[in-house]
Structures are given as C-alpha cells and as structure tokens.
Amino acid sequence: MxxxxxxxxxxxxxxxxxxxxxxxxxxxxxxxxxxxxxxxxxxxxxxxxxxxxxxxxxxxxxxxxxxxxDLLPADLTGTDIYRPETGEFVFQQGPLxxxxxxxxxxxxxxxxxxxxxxxxxxxxxxxxxxxxxxxxxxxxxxxxxxxxxxxxxxxxxxxxxxxxxxxxxxxxxxxxxxxxxxxxTRGEELHGEVAMPTPLQQSDIFGARKEVLETFIDENVENYLVQLVIASRQPEHYHADLARWLSYGASPRATIALDRCARAKAWLNGRDFVTPDDIQAVFPHVMRHRIILSYQAEADGVTADQALQVILQEVPTP
Missing domain, CATH: 3.40.50.300 (P-loop containing nucleotide triphosphate hydrolases)
Known part of the structure; x- marks a missing residue:
C-alpha cells in the first residue's frame, strides 16, 4: 500500500x-x-x-x-518573548x-x-x-x-x-x-498530466521507512559499499590520480547515508533487495559534497564527480 x-x-x-x-x-x-x-x-x-x-x-x-x-539564528530557532501581563518569558517557536x-x-x-x-x-x-x-x-x-x-x-x-x-x-x-x-506555464494540458494524490500520512511514511531498513543487502554488496567510501580515504591504494586529487575522504556518516539511499532506491523500484547498481546510482549524490579536492585537482580542472567516477571504476564490483 x-x-x-x-x-x-x-x-x-x-x-x-x-x-x-x-x-x-x-x-x-x-x-x-x-x-x-x-x-x-x-x-x-x-x-x-x-x-x-x-x-x-x-x-x-x-x-x-x-x-x-541579515538573517539571525533566532529567526530560525525562535526566541523567548517577555509577557508583561504574566511577568514571564514564553518561548515562541521559529520556522524550524x-x-x-x-x-x-x-x-x-x-x-x-x-x-x-x-x-x-x-x-x-x-x-x-x-x-x-x-x-x-x-x-x-x-x-x-x-x-x-x-x-x-x-x-x-x-x-x-x-x-x-x-x-x-x-x-x-x-x-x-x-x-x-x-x-x-501557459496553462495548456499536457499528455500524461497527473492530478495531485491524497497526501501521504506521516504514519505511512514511518511505515515505509521501516520497510526500507528491512530491505535485504547481501554481505558482498555491503562490503562493496564500504570499500567505495574507504577508497575516498585511502586513494593511494586504488589509483595514482586519486591520490593526487583527494585531500580528505568521506566520514562514516557517508557510509550510513549510502546504505540508506541504496535501500530506499531499491524499495522505490519495487525490489526487496539491494544491487550494486542501486549503490552506484546514488553514490555521486551521497559523496560529492563530502570529499575535499586537493589544490592539484583544482589546478587540473578535476571535479568531485570525475574523482568519484574513478573510484567507481577502480573498486571491484561484486
């Protein structure tokens, strides 16, 4: 459902x-x-x-x-407001x-x-x-x-x-x-236009999240996922160019995010198991903002996505 x-x-x-x-x-x-x-x-x-x-x-x-x-932290978090009628401070919630x-x-x-x-x-x-x-x-x-x-x-x-x-x-x-x-934008009807569905209830979202976490991932595929992240931290073990391009690799938070995103992609595509293709599809999105390129990479005009493609080529797929 x-x-x-x-x-x-x-x-x-x-x-x-x-x-x-x-x-x-x-x-x-x-x-x-x-x-x-x-x-x-x-x-x-x-x-x-x-x-x-x-x-x-x-x-x-x-x-x-x-x-x-000119935005202030209190504009996001909220702040304590003084109520003169009661002589107390009351917290007024912000947009967060x-x-x-x-x-x-x-x-x-x-x-x-x-x-x-x-x-x-x-x-x-x-x-x-x-x-x-x-x-x-x-x-x-x-x-x-x-x-x-x-x-x-x-x-x-x-x-x-x-x-x-x-x-x-x-x-x-x-x-x-x-x-x-x-x-x-002109208001013309397009072929295949879809009406807005009934909004997803929060209970349905939490139930779907539980199903995503239960999506099966084989041990070999799991090891592959970890090795992709490790390659960003130890590039010298995989490719000489990577060693020159990467200053810092991704944190363990990236490993957790890669696992969750791959499971969610598999679940969205109607499968109850994760494949290497799922991991490879979400890998650039999970990693591009977490790796730090060296000055050499910037001088060579190398982007984060190019470095990540080399990682995908060098780490053996199970």
Missing part, C-alpha cells in the same frame, strides 16, 4: 517538475531515508517548485525561509519547528545562522538558553543554492555539508522538455 502511494506521489512530482526524474526520485529517497537534501543549480530550474510539490504531497507543516545576509523546511539560497546566510542549523539537522532538537526543545518526528531540511553568484554568499562549512544526506546538481533541460515547460 505504501509503495503504491509513493509511486503516485512520484508520478505527480514528475508531472510538476518536467525532465528531472533523478531529482524527483531523490526527493522521495530523502523522505524514505530520513535525511536532508541540498540542491544546487542555476536559477529557474524548478528547485523551489519541486519542494513545494513534495510538501503538498505529504501530511505536515511546510515553511519556506529565504536566507539573507515545521515538518518540511525549504531553506532557499542557504549559502546567503552567515556562519552564525548556519551553526543554528547544525544541532537541528543532526540531533533533531534546538537549544535556546537553558532549554532544549525536540523537533517534530518528521523533519526535513531541503536547501537550495545558486552556484553562479558568489558575491554576498558564504560557503557552507564541511560540518554542515556532512549533515546533508545528498547533494544534487541540476542542469538545464533538453529542448523538447523546455517546450513542454512553456506549454505548462
């Missing part, structure tokens, strides 16, 4: 965000794997539209926060107490605001003063950033990047897809 509901939501997202099936699938993987998602791409690629469509398909509160340089948070242009906020997100994303709680407040059981941060504009932006610290389950890099659509987008 849950699988059918997720498939209906997937079809709806594909009809709302044209030509980005990998993006819409990754949104659902993030929901199933109980993680946060960072989406990077030029303006106008429907990043915000996709998150809005996902929020409509899930039972829960949705809140959008436009990140700006919603279920789905769209952090729009997250890299426009300074470090003190980014640090306010760390505790929320990692521990699902917020500390204000002497009191710690738990966040909702269903809690997701879906962040966007624009790679083109560098003025007035602040690079996300590695500690925060590691909190994101995946990072997706979006590109411009093909010509036929752009024609469909044009017709959609």
């Amino acid at each position: 849950a699988a059918e509901q997720f498939q209906s939501l997937r079809n709806y997202l594909d009809s709302q965000v044209l030509g980005q099936p990998e993006f819409t699938e990754s949104l659902l993987i993030a929901v199933l794997a109980d993680g946060h998602l960072l989406v990077e791409g030029p303006p106008g690629l429907a990043k915000t539209r996709a998150v809005n469509a996902l929020a409509k398909g899930i039972e829960g509160d949705f809140h959008r926060v436009q990140f700006t340089p 107490f919603h279920n789905v948070i769209l952090a729009d242009e997250i890299n426009r906020a300074p470090a003190k605001v980014q640090s306010a997100l760390l505790e929320a994303m990692a521990e699902r709680q917020i500390t204000v003063g002497q009191t710690t407040y738990p966040l909702p059981e269903l809690f997701m941060v879906l962040a966007t950033q624009n790679p083109l504009e560098q003025e007035g932006t602040y690079p996300l610290p590695e500690a925060q990047l590691d909190r994101f389950l995946m990072q997706l890099n979006l590109d411009y659509p093909a010509a036929d897809t752009e024609l469909d987008i044009l017709r959609l």
Whole structure:
C-alpha cells in the first residue's frame, strides 16, 4: 500500500517538475531515508517548485525561509518573548519547528545562522538558553543554492555539508522538455498530466521507512559499499590520480547515508533487495559534497564527480 502511494506521489512530482526524474526520485529517497537534501543549480530550474510539490504531497507543516545576509539564528530557532501581563518569558517557536523546511539560497546566510542549523539537522532538537526543545518526528531540511553568484554568499562549512544526506546538481533541460515547460506555464494540458494524490500520512511514511531498513543487502554488496567510501580515504591504494586529487575522504556518516539511499532506491523500484547498481546510482549524490579536492585537482580542472567516477571504476564490483 505504501509503495503504491509513493509511486503516485512520484508520478505527480514528475508531472510538476518536467525532465528531472533523478531529482524527483531523490526527493522521495530523502523522505524514505530520513535525511536532508541540498540542491544546487542555476536559477529557474524548478528547485523551489519541486519542494513545494513534495510538501503538498505529504501530511505536515511546510515553511519556506529565504536566507539573507541579515538573517539571525533566532529567526530560525525562535526566541523567548517577555509577557508583561504574566511577568514571564514564553518561548515562541521559529520556522524550524515545521515538518518540511525549504531553506532557499542557504549559502546567503552567515556562519552564525548556519551553526543554528547544525544541532537541528543532526540531533533533531534546538537549544535556546537553558532549554532544549525536540523537533517534530518528521523533519526535513531541503536547501537550495545558486552556484553562479558568489558575491554576498558564504560557503557552507564541511560540518554542515556532512549533515546533508545528498547533494544534487541540476542542469538545464533538453529542448523538447523546455517546450513542454512553456506549454505548462501557459496553462495548456499536457499528455500524461497527473492530478495531485491524497497526501501521504506521516504514519505511512514511518511505515515505509521501516520497510526500507528491512530491505535485504547481501554481505558482498555491503562490503562493496564500504570499500567505495574507504577508497575516498585511502586513494593511494586504488589509483595514482586519486591520490593526487583527494585531500580528505568521506566520514562514516557517508557510509550510513549510502546504505540508506541504496535501500530506499531499491524499495522505490519495487525490489526487496539491494544491487550494486542501486549503490552506484546514488553514490555521486551521497559523496560529492563530502570529499575535499586537493589544490592539484583544482589546478587540473578535476571535479568531485570525475574523482568519484574513478573510484567507481577502480573498486571491484561484486
């Protein structure tokens, strides 16, 4: 039953965000794997539209926060408000107490605001003063950033990047897809347009997450998954170019994320077991924001994705 509901939501997202099936699938993987998602791409690629469509398909509160340089931590977490009629301070919750948070242009906020997100994303709680407040059981941060504009932006610290389950890099659509987008914005009906399904209940999401964690993964496939992450930390054992390109590899959090995302992808595709193909499909999204390239790699014009492709080629597939 849950699988059918997720498939209906997937079809709806594909009809709302044209030509980005990998993006819409990754949104659902993030929901199933109980993680946060960072989406990077030029303006106008429907990043915000996709998150809005996902929020409509899930039972829960949705809140959008436009990140700006003058944003304060209390604007996210909330603050204690003095009530003169009672002479007491009362905590007023901030937007982070919603279920789905769209952090729009997250890299426009300074470090003190980014640090306010760390505790929320990692521990699902917020500390204000002497009191710690738990966040909702269903809690997701879906962040966007624009790679083109560098003025007035602040690079996300590695500690925060590691909190994101995946990072997706979006590109411009093909010509036929752009024609469909044009017709959609004019209000014309497209072939295969899907009506919005009944929103997924939170109990269904938690039940689906349990099924995902129970998805079978063979010991050989599990070892393969671990070796892919280890290769980012010990590149000299795999390829001479990797040793020159990588300064730091991924943390154990990457191993956990790779396992959960591969299970979620298998479950979404109607299987109760994980294959190496599942791992390879999500590997770039899980790893690209967690590895740190060397100055040599940057001088050579090597990207994180190119380094990850070498890892996939060098680690033997079971």
